[in-house]
Amino acid sequence: MERDETAPALGRNAQQADAPSPATAPGTRRPGGRTARTRAAVRDAVLGGLVELGYPGLSVEYVAERSGIHRTTLYRRWGNLEGLLVDALDLAGEDSWTPPDTGSIEGDLRALARMTAATFTDAAAAAAPTAVIAAAFQSERAADALRAFYEERFARCEVIVARAVARRELDRNPDAGALVRAVVSPLFLKLFITREPVGEQQADQAADMALAAARAGVFDIPPTSAGAV
Amino acid sequence: MERDETAPALGRNAQQADAPSPATAPGTRRPGGRTARTRAAVRDAVLGGLVELGYPGLSVEYVAERSGIHRTTLYRRWGNLEGLLVDALDLAGEDSWTPPDTGSIEGDLRALARMTAATFTDAAAAAAPTAVIAAAFQSERAADALRAFYEERFARCEVIVARAVARRELDRNPDAGALVRAVVSPLFLKLFITREPVGEQQADQAADMALAAARAGVFDIPPTSAGAV
Amino acid sequence: MERDETAPALGRNAQQADAPSPATAPGTRRPGGRTARTRAAVRDAVLGGLVELGYPGLSVEYVAERSGIHRTTLYRRWGNLEGLLVDALDLAGEDSWTPPDTGSIEGDLRALARMTAATFTDAAAAAAPTAVIAAAFQSERAADALRAFYEERFARCEVIVARAVARRELDRNPDAGALVRAVVSPLFLKLFITREPVGEQQADQAADMALAAARAGVFDIPPTSAGAV
Amino acid sequence: MERDETAPALGRNAQQADAPSPATAPGTRRPGGRTARTRAAVRDAVLGGLVELGYPGLSVEYVAERSGIHRTTLYRRWGNLEGLLVDALDLAGEDSWTPPDTGSIEGDLRALARMTAATFTDAAAAAAPTAVIAAAFQSERAADALRAFYEERFARCEVIVARAVARRELDRNPDAGALVRAVVSPLFLKLFITREPVGEQQADQAADMALAAARAGVFDIPPTSAGAV
DNA sequence: TGTTAACCGAGACGGTACGTCGCGTCTTTCT
DNA sequence: AGAAAGACGCGACGTACCGTCTCGGTTAACA
Incomplete structure (x- = not known):
């Protein structure tokens, strides 16, 4: 076994949705000591495996070997690869990232775009998120986790718009979520669909595009209605 | 051979890029008769399988059964699932689609955006392209095919901008490719990353956003320089 | 598991020599219950298959079907057809045969020769040993098993010579192993090399030949020397 | 292609029993020129392949590559591996060997035994005959060829007995065939069944045994009867 | 000396079996 | 008693070789 660092930043250990039986889900009754260490080792192995092999190369077998936890145990607690991935993603989503x-x-916006581009350009940094995106094509739970992750991220970004409004940089009140999505969407398109190179130029253009559209009122929230979701 | 219908919708039957060895690649030397029928049957099966099962559920085994072509033959000519997919995608790219x-x-632009949204909302229509996007995460060849496909599609769209310029709707000369990418990118983001619902409203907003940015000069081609990459 | 009969004629269930890795060889750590039943079912199937199809017709596939044990399991525990055969041969060698x-x-000697001839003339009885002889041409392990089998058989026969000496039928002290080999060798030649018919007449002649040679001193052990191998 | 020597000792080209249709058997109507060259190349390849890989490793594929003759042609003219082997064996049996x-x-007899032992001890020399013996376990035609080969060999050896009788070394008239078989049988037993080492000592003992038995009258031809087979 | 039938080269395919990998379940064994 | 680890069922993979079919191109034998 090559990995031994005991996952310092394990933190809160969010509740996950274990499949087998909601009452007796292994790992929920006695979450201390060995149980916690097991989970940490497994998460490390999953994330590490993603970096090394990517999602298509990842296997329960591999996680078992790398973590030193027996395959059967993995199946008992996480059900399958999907579960392992989702659990590991929970961890990733629990960082204290804040928008620039x-x-x-x-x-x-430009900084946000550049950060995004940089993340997915650096192989090591991109591995995990890319893997989750790939996994979302094959697993409903991964897709859910992915959606939740980005929803939360985009929500954190809304402060950017709020600050701009407060500063009177914007005389409108655009839908912050839509604006932020507009910023990153061209980057994701190039990264995962058309597989074109993405650099700072592309990042800046994306940010400028979103801002121009916002200024033109494209993202304005229709003033009417209340409950309209 | 049980299948004999000669693949009506086959189109041009273009040259494909067989990887193994350019000299001895099966299917290249004697591309007529049975060989052609085999290819058609296989393409049908691949596309059909994508619609039915999606990419993660697709297997060489399945294609063999559905097409009536023996597994061994599939491996000989296409190498693996990747190859099958790429070949089938070639076909898909060869249609006579033209922008609205x-x-x-x-x-x-709005029509373009709505078409895109509609395509990926209709389960049957979305199956194949979605599958290829998923496959691109696992296969370099699929990624290449995907890139080529969209590059060509976007190129076809450039006429939209040209016509606008000719009509004097635009007093600028934006990078048509960037503009078109801007139109579809929020849709792809919602479809494949954040997995949010995509409808006509989202489509229109995407189109408007791109157009506003274009009008603001965001996509203007820098008049200077030649080699600036 | 459909088979449950607990392999009555299993005998001692001897230690087998699993090649792959002595520590992790499947079937060694938990040799009870299902594991034992599996082995018994497989042995039955191998021997039965030999009788039905002979060695050239035998396949792992067939053993899997006949035994009800999955192909993969066979490969895991026995490696290949060779291993299956060797294991089954172990069983065959563990009977309680005694010379006449x-x-x-x-x-x-005549009885011994006739027994040998009869064994290889009866199709059902001959199948297994013939198969192993055939297999020995293709597999080192089978050859080893074969050698061990006959060595042990010939050793059991030495008592014939000992009794004759005790009865004073022989005034010499011939090499019992050589004598016994001499008895059966013409039969094996006709059976497997020249493929000539073998009956009681041939058996008796072989026995007589060996005895005559023994009486003439051909098999006498050189009285000298120690280390002469 | 590495081999080019055009099989000088091709000789009589015995009639073979081609399966397909006795009238149109390929290679019979126009046995000259290319046809003959093809046959020679194939025979070389078969024999060479046996030496290199042994029977179990030999394949039609290999013969095709080694001989430079296309697989289809091999199937057309020889039907299968069995046919290739039998044809090659025909050639081997046509040498001008004479007993010592x-x-x-x-x-x-001792010289005969030693020759036999030496042949099967030398790896290169043993390859072909060993292969045929192995093949005889799997192919009726190979078994036939093998029987015919040894029958002819043993017949050639009968002159040894005739000379001995003429020289008055033997006052009996033993069955020469039985005697010769007796000489070689212990060697074959050790070579192919018990896989024990075979050297000059064993050879001499085998010869002595046969001679002693002959002198004791074991091989005497029963003076009575005619039709006794 | 043509010509024609025979032979050969070549490509593609259906088919059987092989040996392997990974998933997920069951069951023996050990604590 | 209950989990850990071993063994298994299962589906799919990718490969090797077999034997067949169908072309088209040479070439040996005979008119």
């Missing part, structure tokens, strides 16, 4: 704060909305 | 022509750039 | 005891050496 | 002539029967 440069003083201007243009700066913030 | 509504008379105004706003109409064209 | 007629009261005279001539009678004993 | 040392001046005494003891010398002759």
Whole structure:
């Protein structure tokens, strides 16, 4: 076994949705000591495996070997590869990331776009998120986790718009979520669909595009109605 | 051979890029008669299988059964599932799709966006392209095919911008490719990353966003320089 | 599991020599219950298959079907057809055969020869040993098993010579192993090399030949020397 | 292609029993020129293949590559591996081997035994005959060819006995065939069944045994009867 | 000396069996 | 008693070789 670092940043250990039986789900009754260490080792192995092999190369077998936890145990607690992945993703989503704060909305959006581009350009950093995106094509639970992850991320970004409004940089009140999605969407398109190179130029253009559209009122929230979701 | 119907919708039957060895690749030397029928049957089966099972559920085994072509033959000619998929995608790319022509750039872009949304909302229509996108995460060849496919599609769309310029709807000369990508990118984001619902409203907003940005000069081609990549 | 009969004629269930890795060889750690039943079912199937199809017709596939044990399991535990055969042969070698005891050496040798001839003339009885002989041409392990089998058989026969010496039928002290080999060798030649018919007449002649040679001193052990191998 | 020597000793080209249709058997109507060259190349390849890989490793595929003759042609003319082997064996049986002539029967028999032992001890020399013996376990035609080969060989050896009788070394008239078989049978037993080492000592003992038995009258031809087979 | 039938080269395919990998379940064994 | 680890069922993979079919191109034998 090559990995021994005991996952320091394990933290809160969010509740996950274990399949087998809701009452007796293994790992829920006695979450201390060995149980916790097991989970940590497994998460490390999953994330590490994603970096090394990517999602298509990942297997329960591999996680078992790398984590030192027996295959049967993995199946008992996580059900299958999907479960392992989702659990590991939970962890990833629990970081304390905050959107950039440069003083201007243009700066913030550009920084956000550049961060996104940089993340997915760096092989090591991109491995895990890319893997989850790939997994979402094959697993409903992974898709759910992915959606939740980005929803939360985009929500965190809304402060950018709020600050801009407060600063009077924007005389409108655009849908912050739509704006943020607009910023990153061209990057994701190039990264995962058309597989074109993505650099700072593309990032800046994406940010500028979103801002221009916002200024033109494209993202304005229809003033009417209340409950309209 | 039980199948004899000669693949009506086969189109041009273009040259394919067989990997193994350019000299001895099966299916290249004697591309007539049975060979052609085999290919057609296999393509049908692949596309059909994608619609029925999606990419993760597709297997060489299944294609063999559905097409009536023996497993061994599939491996000989296409190597693996990847090859089957790429070949089938070649076919898909060879249709005579043309971008909408509504008379105004706003109409064209909105129509384009709505078409895209509709395609990926209709389960049957979405199956094949979705599968290829999924496959691209696992296969370099699929990724190449995917890139080529969209590059060609986007190129076909450039006429929309050209027409707008000719009509004097645009007083600028934006990068048509960037503009078109901007139109579809929010849709792809919602479809494949955040897995949010995509309807006409989202389509229109995407089109409007791209157009607003274009009008603001975001996609303008830098007039200077030649080699600037 | 459909088979449950607990392999009555299993005998001692001897230690087998699993090749792959002595530590992790499947079937060694938990040799009870299902594992034992599996082995018994497989042995039955191998022996039965030999009788039905002979060695050239035998396949792992067939053993799997006949035994009700999955192909993969066979590969895991026995590696290949060779291993299956060797294991089954172990069983065959563990019977309680004893050489004939007629009261005279001539009678004993003739009986031995006739038994040999009869064994290989009866299709059902001959199937297994013939198969192993055939297999020995293709497999080192089968050859080893074969050698061990006959070595042990010939050793059991040495008592014939000992009794003859005790009865003073022989005034010499011939190499019992050589004598016994001499008895059966013409039969094996006709059976497997020249493929000539073998009956009681041939058996008796072989026995007589060996006895005559023994009486002439051909098999006498050189009285000298120690280390002469 | 590495082999080019055009099989000088091709000789008589015995009639073979081709399966398909006795009238149109390929290779019979136009047996000259290319046809003959093809046959020679194939025979070389078969024999060479046996030496290199042994029977179990031999395949039609291999013969095709090694001989430079296309697989289809091989199937057309020889039907299958069996046919290839039988044809090659025909060639081997057509040499001008003659039994040793040392001046005494003891010398002759010992020389014969030693020759046999030497042949099967030398790896290169043993390959072909061993392969045929192995093949005979799997193919009726190979078994036939094998029987015919040894029958002819043993017949050639009968002159040894005739000379001995003429020299008055033997005062009996033993069945020459039985005697010769007796000489070689212990060697074949050790070579192919018990897989024990075979050297000059064993050879001499085998010859002595046969001679002693002959002198004791074991091989005497029963003076009575005619039709006794 | 043509010509024609025979032979050969070549490509593609159906088919059987092989040996392997990974998944997920069951069951023996050990604590 | 209950989990850990071993053994298994199962589906699919990719490969090797077999034997067949169908072309088309040479070439040996005979008119």
